[in-house]
Amino acid sequence: MxxxxxxxxxxxxxxxxxxxxxxxxxxxxxxxxxxxxxxxxxxxxxxxxxxxxxxxxxxxxxxxxxxxxxxxxxxxxxxxxxxxxxxxxxxxxxxxxxxxxxxxxxxxxxxxxxxxxxxxxxxxxxxxxxxxxxxxxxxxxxxxxxxxxxxxxxxxxxxxxxxxxxxxxxxxxxxxxxxxxxxxxxxxxxxxxxxxxxxxxxxxxxxxxxxxxxxxxxxxxxxxxxxxxxxxxxxxxxxxxxxxxxxxxxxxxxxxxxxxxxxxxxxxxxxxxxxxxxxxxxxxxxxxxxxxxxxxxxxxxxxxxxxxxxxxxxxxxxRYPELIPVYPEELEESESLFEVLGQRDVLLYHPYESFDAVNDFLMEAAEDPYVLAVKITLYRVSGHSVLIQALSKAAESGKQVTVVVELKARFDEERNIAWARQLEKAGCHVVYGLVGLKTHAKITLVVRQEQDTLRRYVHVGTGNYNENSARLYTDLGLFTSDPLIGEDASSLFNEITGFSAPSDLHTFAVAPTDLLPVLQQLIRREAEHAAAGRPARIIAKMNSLSNQEMVDALYEASQAGVPIDLIVRGVCCLRPGVEGLSETITVRSIVDRFLEHSRVVYFENGGEPDVRISSADWMTRNLTRRIELMCPVRDEGLKQDLIRILHMSLEDNVKARHLQQNGLYSRPEGEDKPFRSQFEAAKIRSWKKRPPGSGESVPTPS
Missing domain, CATH: 3.30.1840.10 (Polyphosphate kinase middle domain)
Structure with missing residues (x-):
């Protein structure tokens, strides 16, 4: 060690x-x-x-x-x-x-x-x-x-x-x-x-x-x-x-x-x-x-x-073989994305699926006469962004457009200042977030008039609203019209843009107020399941793990017998495989063609899987000094998709490296058939297709 x-x-x-x-x-x-x-x-x-x-x-x-x-x-x-x-x-x-x-x-x-x-x-x-x-x-x-x-x-x-x-x-x-x-x-x-x-x-x-x-x-x-x-x-x-x-x-x-x-x-x-x-x-x-x-x-x-x-x-x-992102089949079913999203949730997996779906969502919102308001958080935006054009168009057509631009995104400050000014000229209401906090959450809220009611459509992502990085990073995005998620989205924007106190949220966990305690509670829940002999397991995928409280929570769960598999691309302060401390924990890192950027966590939860996506790494800055968001995926079929994505990462024996007790990384040994998770993920058409809302079972990651 x-x-x-x-x-x-x-x-x-x-x-x-x-x-x-x-x-x-x-x-x-x-x-x-x-x-x-x-x-x-x-x-x-x-x-x-x-x-x-x-x-x-x-x-x-x-x-x-x-x-x-x-x-x-x-x-x-x-x-x-x-x-x-x-x-x-x-x-x-x-x-x-x-x-x-x-x-x-x-x-x-x-x-x-x-x-x-x-x-x-x-x-x-x-x-x-x-x-x-x-x-x-x-x-x-x-x-x-x-x-x-x-x-x-x-x-x-x-x-x-x-x-x-x-x-x-x-x-x-x-x-x-x-x-x-x-x-x-x-x-x-x-x-x-x-x-x-x-x-x-x-x-x-x-x-x-x-x-x-x-x-x-x-x-x-x-x-x-x-x-x-x-x-x-x-x-x-x-x-x-x-x-x-x-x-x-x-x-x-x-x-x-x-x-x-x-x-x-x-x-x-x-x-x-x-x-x-x-x-x-x-x-x-x-x-x-x-x-x-x-x-x-x-x-x-x-x-x-x-x-x-x-x-x-x-x-x-x-060069690497060319990868052409596919347009999500679920969204090709109708000319209107709102028509599809009103009936089902849709999960996007970039770069294998095209970011054009997000741009189309914003552009349709800008042009749709029944859309009343659009709210979005921007952290890093690409040059000549279609998204910026859509927001400007929405504001110019009289819609209420609110954009939270994070001016303190390191090394993108000048670019974000330029976007902020451009959006203000178009008539958008631009907000620079809360004092002392960076707004790192990735969320869009569209409010639409439908018959005699208002309906909220939400996109929650693990990565930035950036067409360029969406071709180079692996990220996840969830489209949903779930009423509870929509209510939470409204509450979050009201808190960021106004004087609203943090409210009791139905589905979201938001930093810096409750994301850390919610994660700790979910980890303790797995420990309680393990102690009672019920199915328990944690699989978490993120960029970095350096918060001491989160590491300690995982150590305690390991000591309670919870199997824990961590997929951490970069920094990891947890020492795995130590007898009496972390012997049930494995940590692996995948560095490959695309930058692994998605944040997703899976809790076995006594046989009722709980799967969530997030904008936050498990770092002190993310959990205590930023506005971050963790959102559950409630559709059973989409849960299986996310479990499958985690499964592919755990099965990788080509680009994965395993963290040892001494802080060094080693290649997996004794593997027969090569399995490269990013290449397998590119076959998205073959493993993602199924009836909406189906609960097709997926092998438990091993």
């Missing part, structure tokens, strides 16, 4: 060290020879972007605690300084492995005819073409920024790529102190620049924009001789510090904080291997950073690889 910094064994795994293990599982996909080559490039990019956010938020927070002299241990037994040492050691090792995988991937891509070349390796005609591209497209947007007594060190933006340039004035003594300048690599130009083919060759070739600028650096410094040109990148603390209580206008306050983020405290410095000693000294002195310097043996910031597959033409054998 893993020991803390003082050597004692903890009941819990550390959240941040668990996250490092998760990112290593992402890296495994880039290292796996079975992963198509262009997809391996994407996973390398994801490792980088994941690590960027981890450094700018989690590591930045630990550094703040360390600087403040905070020495108290967290519940897993670590002080900030002790944890930082372990994080830096493990992330350094991870980055080294990442760049080994990068060099291997580039080598294999070259064998296929796809090259990321150095400028020096191009032919004369190719160099001429690249020189022209630089002159026409790159040089005009570059700004060399010198550093001397009259020109202080310029602002270096977080996570932007720069070149550190060490110069000698023509005719000066080489022994004199050199000059220093920086050049920002334009982020609005593609980092991968396509090179004309060599003669009649079908090979596709690219050079990096920073390499191209480096080769032409003399064009920016006439009269100087470049001694060295080295890429570097700075990561700053990206956490926003908001005074919501004192903010007269939350939107303006967040805009101010976004500007302040540019000046966040430096957290990490990445430099190219072999960087000139003078350049490194200048950077470390300016950023006041000594320990957290990563020396990179390759291109700094591999996130550019995310765009490589879209730039490469052809090569289907180097």
């Amino acid at each position: 893993t020991r803390t910094e003082r050597g004692e064994v903890s009941r819990y795994l550390n959240r941040d060290l668990s996250w490092v293990e998760f990112n290593k599982r992402v890296l495994e996909e880039a290292q796996d020879p079975a992963t198509p080559l262009l997809e391996r490039a994407k996973f390398l990019a994801i490792v980088s972007t994941n690590l960027d956010e981890f450094m700018s938020v989690r590591v930045a927070g630990l550094q703040d605690q360390q600087k403040a002299g905070y020495t108290r241990k967290d519940f897993t037994g670590y002080t900030p300084s002790g944890l930082l040492k372990r994080i830096m050691k493990r992330t350094s090792r991870m980055v080294n492995d990442q760049y080994k995988a990068y060099r291997e991937a580039v080598r294999f891509l070259g064998r296929e005819g796809i090259y990321i070349s150095r400028y020096d390796d191009l032919t004369a005609s190719q160099k001429k073409a690249m020189d022209q591209y630089y002159t026409d497209n790159v040089f005009p947007v570059l700004t060399p920024m010198g550093v001397d007594q009259s020109r202080p060190f310029p602002l270096v933006n977080s996570l932007s790529l720069y070149l550190a340039v060490v110069l000698l004035k023509e005719g000066d003594d080489p022994e004199e102190e050199p000059y220093f300048a920086i050049v920002r690599v334009p982020s609005n130009l593609s980092r991968l620049v396509r090179v004309p083919a060599r003669g009649n060759s079908k090979k596709q070739e690219f050079v990096l924009l920073d390499d191209l600028i480096k080769q032409h650096i003399r064009s920016l410094f006439a009269g100087y001789v470049p001694l060295a040109v080295d890429p570097f990148r700075l990561t700053r603390n990206a956490d926003l510090t908001l005074n919501e209580e004192g903010a007269e206008d939350l939107l303006e306050e967040i805009e101010k904080e976004l500007r302040r983020r540019r000046w966040g405290v430096p957290v990490r410095l990445e430099v190219h291997k072999g960087i000139h000693a003078y350049a490194l000294e200048m950077l470390k002195e300016e950023f006041e950073i000594e320990d957290n310097v990563f020396v990179i043996d390759g291109p700094i910031d591999l996130s550019f690889l995310m765009k490589l597959p879209s730039l490469v033409e052809g090569f289907p054998q180097l």
